[in-house]
Amino acid sequence: MTSANPIEQIPSRTISRPSWYARLAPEGKRAFKASFAGWATDAFDFMVFSFVLASLIDLWGLDRGKAGLLGTVTLIFSSIGGWIAGVLADRYGRVRVLQGTILWFSFCTLAIGFAQNFEQIFFLRALQGLGFGGEWAVGAVLIGEVVAPEHRGKAVGLVQSGWAIGWGGAAVLYSVAFSFLPESVAWRSLFWVGVLPALLVLYIRRHVPESEVFAQGNAARKQDAKRISVWAIFSRTLLRRTVLASLLCTGIQGGFYAMSTWLPAFLKTERHLSVLNTGAYLLMIIVGSFCGYLAGAYLSDYWGRRRNFMLFAVLSLVSVWLYLTLPLSNAQMLWLGFPLGFSSCGIFSGVGAYLTELFPSEFRASGQSFTYNFGRGIGALFPSLVGVLSHSTSLAIAIAIFSGMSYGVVLLTMLMLPETKGTQL
DSSP states (O other), X not given: OOOOOOSBOSOGGGSSSOOTTTTBOHHHHHHHHHHHHHHHHHHHHHHHHHHHHHHHHHHHOOOHHHHHHXXXXXXXXXXXXXXXXXXXXXXXXXXXXXXXXXXXHHHHHHHHTTXXXXXXXXXXXXXXXXXXXXXXXXXXXXXHHHSOGGGHHHHHHHHHTHHHHHHHHHHHHHHHHHHHSOHHHHHHHHHHGGGGGGGHHHHHHHHOOOOHHHHHHHHHHHHHTOOOXXXXXXXXXXXXXXXXXXXXXXXXXXXXXXXXXXHHHHHHHTSOOOHHHHXXXXXXXXXXXXXXXXXXXXXXXXXXXXHHHHHHHHHHHHHHHHHHHSOOOHHHHHHHHHHHHHHHHHTTTTHHHHHHHHSOGGGHHHHHHHHHHHHHHHHTHHHHHHHHHTTTSOHHHHHHHHHHHHHHXXXXXXXXSOOOXXXXX
């Protein structure tokens, strides 16, 4: 009799070293594809803002503090929306909530393209954040629950690599739109395209089933008439783990957002690169980020979660400082973009699997979404702080300071959190 569980269906001894993906049942493969596509479209809808930031400063006369606030508000509200989505996913299922979050941020992204002033775009960016925050956490939990422990890091890490695909798509469309359209229309067109991810929901509704781990746990809770408190992750037994995991996520995301939100503006205003040249430099970083996601995914399973985080934190710290503070030529900056993207994005690969393994099944989604989105909420302050600090120092130094502090936090938390490689859910 064939199991309904979308985990591996073929014993490893019967075939010669199959890949982890080949050993997934069709349901598991569909869940992986949906989560990967969701994260890619999530990245596209979020990262297009970093490309139009310099244009909004010029067209609307915004100072850097206000411009940074537009990046911050989305991240702050994503921390709220992410926790809400996690709680709902623990009660109503991962797949159902995943669909809702994709629809929400897709249509909010479309609406941003019609904004007429700072206040409107601020409000819509806040609404966008509510959906953006939940999509990653719910998708990561779904994949973490359908893949065998020895492959969980690779599977969830490769879902993370979808971010590079979405980021790259945003860079390409940015170069095209700003080359052929007036600036006042080009920035809007990037947000209008952001409604397309809503079509992904049709695929999820037809092809992606609920995870067996959730279905079994939910049935047991209904039988016992047991209701899980949203505050369970702050109980005495889990409080220390919740706090440290939140700090870990703050360091990882704070470093990335301080760099990625302002990097296009840095290249355009301080390095005086054209639109096409800026796109080329960013594409080098994005290619590096994709390779970093792949390397981090495999190292997380091979080397362990903690050592993987520590390696990428050190690499990120070094690459950010070299890229932003050395007197490099434009050609040197182009090639140094690869290790910058490799390290600052590769560190994300281990996050989903690690958080999935830190929390029990009955409140796994709420624990994972809270810690990840708490880090996102605090890290959300960094783009605004970078903008404020850049008034008294260069933009490059402001970015480097906040990114450097962030990766230092990652190293400290890794000394206090446990290794979870191979954990059975």
